[in-house]
Amino acid sequence: xxxxTLKEIYTVLEVEMLREKLKEVRAHLFLKKDIxxxxxxxxxxxxxxxLLLLDLKQSSINIKDQQKSLDFIDNLIDxxxxxxxxxxxxxxxxxxxxxxxxFKQLDLQGKFIMDYSVDPSIYGGVIILKQGKVxxxxxxxxxxxxxx
Amino acid sequence: MPNNTSIQIxxxxxxxxxxxxxxxxxxxxxxxxxxxxxxxxxxEPEQKLLLEANKKAEEIIADASEKATQIITSSxxxxxxxxxxxxxxxxxxxNVEKTKLKETFSxxxxxxxxxxxxINNILRQNMTDLxxxxxxxxxxxxxxxxKDLQKDTLQTSKTINKKLDNEYQIAIVQLAKxxxxxxxxxDTKILEQIKYITKQxxxxxxxxxxxxxxxxxxxxxxxxxxxxx
Numbered sequence: 001x002x003x004x005t006l007k008e009i010y011t012v013l014e015v016e017m018l019r020e021k022l023k024e025v026r027a028h029l030f031l032k033k034d035i036x037x038x039x040x041x042x043x044x045x046x047x048x049x050x051l052l053l054l055d056l057k058q059s060s061i062n063i064k065d066q067q068k069s070l071d072f073i074d075n076l077i078d079x080x081x082x083x084x085x086x087x088x089x090x091x092x093x094x095x096x097x098x099x100x101x102x103f104k105q106l107d108l109q110g111k112f113i114m115d116y117s118v119d120p121s122i123y124g125g126v127i128i129l130k131q132g133k134v135x136x137x138x139x140x141x142x143x144x145x146x147x148x
Numbered sequence: 149m150p151n152n153t154s155i156q157i158x159x160x161x162x163x164x165x166x167x168x169x170x171x172x173x174x175x176x177x178x179x180x181x182x183x184x185x186x187x188x189x190x191x192e193p194e195q196k197l198l199l200e201a202n203k204k205a206e207e208i209i210a211d212a213s214e215k216a217t218q219i220i221t222s223s224x225x226x227x228x229x230x231x232x233x234x235x236x237x238x239x240x241x242x243n244v245e246k247t248k249l250k251e252t253f254s255x256x257x258x259x260x261x262x263x264x265x266x267i268n269n270i271l272r273q274n275m276t277d278l279x280x281x282x283x284x285x286x287x288x289x290x291x292x293x294x295k296d297l298q299k300d301t302l303q304t305s306k307t308i309n310k311k312l313d314n315e316y317q318i319a320i321v322q323l324a325k326x327x328x329x330x331x332x333x334x335d336t337k338i339l340e341q342i343k344y345i346t347k348q349x350x351x352x353x354x355x356x357x358x359x360x361x362x363x364x365x366x367x368x369x370x371x372x373x374x375x376x377x
Binding site for chain 2: 086090091092094098101102105106107108111112123124125126128130135137138139140143147
């Protein structure tokens with residue numbers, strides 16, 4: 001099953017933040033007799049709240065069903081932890097829109113999370129570290145290849 | 149022609165002879181007088197005669213001296229005349245010789261011109277004759293020499309060409325090796341320079357937009373390589 005909540009998660013940082021939010025939601029969701037939706041909106045962003053409710057709905061879970069709802073959140077957190085990390089090295093700090101665009105072009109949403117770092121010595125382009133492999137698409141590499 | 153010195157010596161000798169002659173006469177007379185005086189001591193009357201004789205002797209000496217002086221004076225005058233005459237004769241002789249020399253030189257010059265002309269004509273004729281002779285008699289031998297020379301030259305040329313080919317081949321190999329070494333050295337230097345320039349230029353070479361474009365160029369390659377499939 002693909003979670004809508006995970007579709008707008010791109011980076012390791014976002015995953016960690018979402019995990020913390022979900023844990024907090026899980027901890028406080030049923031402190032009262034009924035589910036506290038106001039609490040959810042206070043912890044998560046509006047978009048995240050809508051996506052979470054959408055996932056619950058698509059999973060046919062009644063939000064008043066405490067156990068199923070908590071299991072769903074646990075499942076979601078597990079899913080977050082299971083997402084495969086891919087390291088991207090840029091020559092400069094990328095904007096969020098660039099990261100989103102990269103995810104879209106490579107169709108990575110919900111499948112991979114980006115652990116990015118910055119190294120100006122690559123001059124431009126990108127280096128990808130995936131499953132122990134280095135895929136160098138940097139300008140530095142291209143220049144070195146030309147100079148060889 | 150007697151010269152001045154010999155004439156003067158001759159005159160002096162004559163005068164000296166006359167003087168000596170007079171002196172000897174004087175001495176002889178004196179001796180005779182002395183002897184007479186010795187006798188006068190014995191014979192008084194003869195003393196008068198001795199005095200007279202002495203007087204005569206003195207007169208004779210004076211005459212001799214005068215004559216000697218006259219002879220010397222006369223000799224000097226003659227000597228001067230002789231000198232003048234001698235100089236005149238010498239000048240005349242010099243002029244005569246000068247004239248003769250001029251004529252001789254003129255003749256020599258004329259003869260020389262004629263001689264040169266004759267020599268040139270003879271040489272020209274000889275050269276013409278020699279040329280004709282060589283043309284005729286040397287034609288056959290020259291042909292042979294040329295043939296031999298051509299043969300030798302061809303052989304030598306082949307030998308030299310063979311050696312040159314060997315040297316050339318060696319040189320080509322060495323040159324190729326040298327070129328390769330130089331090229332390698334130059335490539336290394338160029339690479340170092342480009343690396344240096346790249347390091348200096350590239351970090352600040354791209355704008356933000358260009359950096360974004362470079363990322364998506366890379367992403368397209370990632371897609372082509374099917375990295376995430």
